[in-house]
Amino acid sequence: MVGGSVVEAWWRSFRNSPGQKSIGPLQNDRERRDMMAAGAAAGLSAAFGAPVGGTLMSLEEGTSFWSSSLMWKVFFCAAIAFPTFNAGKNIQFTKSTNDSDSVDSKSIYFFGKFNETAYYFSYSEFPVLILFGIFGGVLGALFVNLNYRLSILRMKYIVSNRKKLLESVFVATFVTTSSLISMVLFENCQPKIKINSSNVIQVCCR
Structure with missing residues (x-):
């Protein structure tokens, strides 16, 4: 993109x-x-x-x-x-009887092979899914409204370039610090036997 x-x-x-x-x-x-x-x-x-x-x-x-x-x-x-x-x-040029080209339709990113087992949903699960959709829509509308109000406050009080720079530094520092603290407080360790290249391992294991 x-x-x-x-x-x-x-x-x-x-x-x-x-x-x-x-x-x-x-x-x-x-x-x-x-x-x-x-x-x-x-x-x-x-x-x-x-x-x-x-x-x-x-x-x-x-x-x-x-x-x-x-x-x-x-x-x-x-x-x-x-x-x-x-x-x-x-496009791969293959040496076949008609010397035709073969085109692979995969995208540039491959997410691996998923389980081919079919999973079926029952009608009793639809009300729960509808509630999840309504809940997500309400949260989305609330977020948009809060973001709108926050944008108005920022336009009113954060006007100079110096304040904008300080705001960016503060937000970046706050997010980075919160991420580091959360990695230390909430451990997500795994035994070495289960470790492989496709797993993301938490950095602060004891």
Whole structure:
């Protein structure tokens, strides 16, 4: 995601390139903003093989302005990015009877083989799932409201660059200190027999 945005921003900032005249009409802040949103979606789509996920992630994280027209542009870019990247990465020239190419459809990230055992849900579990959904929606709305109020307070009291810098230092220090303290207080140790390269081991074991 970050790589797609960086490549797009670098290319459009390279004004002395031979193709500068062809992209001249796109050299404005609005088009740059939209193109970076498309680049973010394309990067995630290529990495995980998820064009729809890339579009939604761009909407959630990487876009300050959104419209229906931009949504289709971003989705089209994400939909083209995955097969293009996949074809360039995974085409294998095989020596078969017809000398045909074989294309591997896996994404760049592989999360291992999951258990193929089928798990079925019963109808009695649906009310619980609905309650979880309602609870999550209420918490999300509460978080958005608190974030809105906090943003208003920050805009009112944290105005100067010095205060903004001190705020960033304070937040970074608080988060880092809390993380280190939590690792010490809440141990998550495992026996050496069960340790393998895929497990994350807590750093403060006695």
